[in-house]
Amino acid sequence: MSDYYTREGSSLRNARKRKRRRQLMIRRIAVGAFVILLVALIVLLAVYLFKGKGDGGQTQASQDAQTAEAQSTEPVIDGTDEPGTQEIPSSLDADQIAKAKVLAAQYDYDGAIALLQSQSGYENDAAAKALVDEFTAASAACVQVDMTQVPHVFFHTLIVDFDRCFASYHNKSLMNGYNAWMVTIEEFEKCIQQLYDNNYVIINISDIYQKDSSGNYAPNTSVKLPAGKKAVVFSYDDTAYYCQYMDWGMADRMVFDENGDIKCEYTDKNGNTTMGNYDHIPILIDFCREHPDFAWHGHKGTLALTGYNGVFGYRTEYRMFDNATSDEKAWLDANPWCQRSKLDDYIAEAKVMAQALRDNGFEFASHTWGHRHCDQKSLDWLKTDTSWWLERVGSIVGPTDIFVFPHGSDIGGGEDYTSANEKYAYLKSQGFGVFCGVDGVSYYWNQFRSSYIRQSRIDIDGYLMWRQLDGNNTALSKLGLDVNAIFDRRRPTPVTTS
Numbered sequence: 001m002s003d004y005y006t007r008e009g010s011s012l013r014n015a016r017k018r019k020r021r022r023q024l025m026i027r028r029i030a031v032g033a034f035v036i037l038l039v040a041l042i043v044l045l046a047v048y049l050f051k052g053k054g055d056g057g058q059t060q061a062s063q064d065a066q067t068a069e070a071q072s073t074e075p076v077i078d079g080t081d082e083p084g085t086q087e088i089p090s091s092l093d094a095d096q097i098a099k100a101k102v103l104a105a106q107y108d109y110d111g112a113i114a115l116l117q118s119q120s121g122y123e124n125d126a127a128a129k130a131l132v133d134e135f136t137a138a139s140a141a142c143v144q145v146d147m148t149q150v151p152h153v154f155f156h157t158l159i160v161d162f163d164r165c166f167a168s169y170h171n172k173s174l175m176n177g178y179n180a181w182m183v184t185i186e187e188f189e190k191c192i193q194q195l196y197d198n199n200y201v202i203i204n205i206s207d208i209y210q211k212d213s214s215g216n217y218a219p220n221t222s223v224k225l226p227a228g229k230k231a232v233v234f235s236y237d238d239t240a241y242y243c244q245y246m247d248w249g250m251a252d253r254m255v256f257d258e259n260g261d262i263k264c265e266y267t268d269k270n271g272n273t274t275m276g277n278y279d280h281i282p283i284l285i286d287f288c289r290e291h292p293d294f295a296w297h298g299h300k301g302t303l304a305l306t307g308y309n310g311v312f313g314y315r316t317e318y319r320m321f322d323n324a325t326s327d328e329k330a331w332l333d334a335n336p337w338c339q340r341s342k343l344d345d346y347i348a349e350a351k352v353m354a355q356a357l358r359d360n361g362f363e364f365a366s367h368t369w370g371h372r373h374c375d376q377k378s379l380d381w382l383k384t385d386t387s388w389w390l391e392r393v394g395s396i397v398g399p400t401d402i403f404v405f406p407h408g409s410d411i412g413g414g415e416d417y418t419s420a421n422e423k424y425a426y427l428k429s430q431g432f433g434v435f436c437g438v439d440g441v442s443y444y445w446n447q448f449r450s451s452y453i454r455q456s457r458i459d460i461d462g463y464l465m466w467r468q469l470d471g472n473n474t475a476l477s478k479l480g481l482d483v484n485a486i487f488d489r490r491r492p493t494p495v496t497t498s
């Protein structure tokens with residue numbers, strides 16, 4: 001029993017020893033675990049504190065970046081801005097990069113991309129490649145323009161000196177005419193600003209159509225613009241600076257300034273001649289330099305030219321000298337830029353001006369040689385007049401298939417032209433296939449046929465502005481023009497056409 005007890009006693013002691021060892025081990029494990037936990041907590045705390053400090057630094061950096069972005073219109077002087085807040089520098093020629101950006105602004109993305117890719121070093125230039133990616137994406141986002149729904153606006157020569165034209169006039173009938181058909185420089189500038197603000201983009205008449213190898217016309221499908229932008233055709237009537245305009249406060253002629261830019265000469269009421277933006281052509285060139293996105297591929301419109309007083313203010317027509325009355329001869333003789341002896345010089349200068357206009361995105365149309373009503377005059381008159389235009393104007397400005405009817409005198413009604421229309425058949429035989437009349441009410445009126453195109457034009461002038469102000473529904477409001485803000489209230493009113 002005792003043995004048993006002893007054994008039992010011995011086994012009890014052993015059991016107690018084992019229990020103590022177990023408790024000791026558990027305490028050690030607990031202490032160890034506590035120490036590990038404590039160390040882990042300290043490490044976590046340290047990491048947290050360190051990371052928190054890092055986050056604070058990043059917040060400051062992003063604030064700096066935002067500030068830099070907000071100030072990105074400021075010129076970068078020291079180049080120490082945070083990376084990513086300015087463009088990657090390019091090793092390519094800065095002028096070529098700038099040129100590519102202008103082309104892209106004019107929606108000529110293909111031209112901009114081709115220009116960049118043609119530069120030596122392009123393959124290794126991250127900045128140029130980023131630009132190409134940007135232009136490619138912008139091009140892909142563009143929408144095809146429906147040429148059957150494009151409006152067309154036109155202007156006459158602008159009035160430089162309001163008082164000279166409307167206040168101190170010397171012929172009421174002529175004054176009424178200028179009041180009806182002209183706008184002032186200020187009115188023109190407001191008008192193009194409003195059209196630009198209304199998301200219009202200028203295209204040329206020749207942009208609205210394409211021709212196949214047989215000469216058949218169809219709407220052009222290759223003009224694309226960003227969504228929300230709208231195409232509008234611009235044209236300018238006459239641009240001859242007729243002798244009749246002298247003393248009425250309008251420009252004398254187009255000239256080049258010392259930089260080779262197209263300007264106009266203007267002789268004021270005191271006889272002083274200066275050079276400047278005295279008509280729509282130089283005004284629009286400067287406006288589009290500032291806003292290249294106003295001119296699709298840089299196109300700025302069509303000059304509808306007559307011939308009887310020459311072109312662009314250059315007296316290139318010998319008939320005006322040879323057929324002048326004695327009064328007219330005296331006036332011409334007294335005018336330094338109306339000399340029969342300088343005819344060949346005028347023609348040479350006008351050819352240079354025509355090329356400069358083409359280079360600036362303008363194109364040319366016939367407005368007839370004599371500016372007569374094509375609907376009322378005979379077929380024989382049209383034949384003689386057209387031959388004179390081709391001989392005296394076409395020889396200076398080059399071939400064109402665009403014919404702009406003077407006074408909107410279309411040779412047909414709204415129905416299709418057919419070969420039974422002799423005037424149409426004759427003009428077609430002389431290479432003309434695009435015909436423009438006038439419609440001041442419709443937003444657009446386009447007739448696309450395989451053998452010809454007709455497009456009506458909206459006259460932006462004193463007459464249509466007055467009609468709009470007088471409560472009539474005109475195309476001006478359909479273009480989104482705020483005539484109230486454009487029309488010069490000093491004009492004699494009502495503005496009439498008689």
Ligand SMILES: [Zn+2]
Binds near residue numbers: 237238367406
């Ligand atoms: Zn005209």
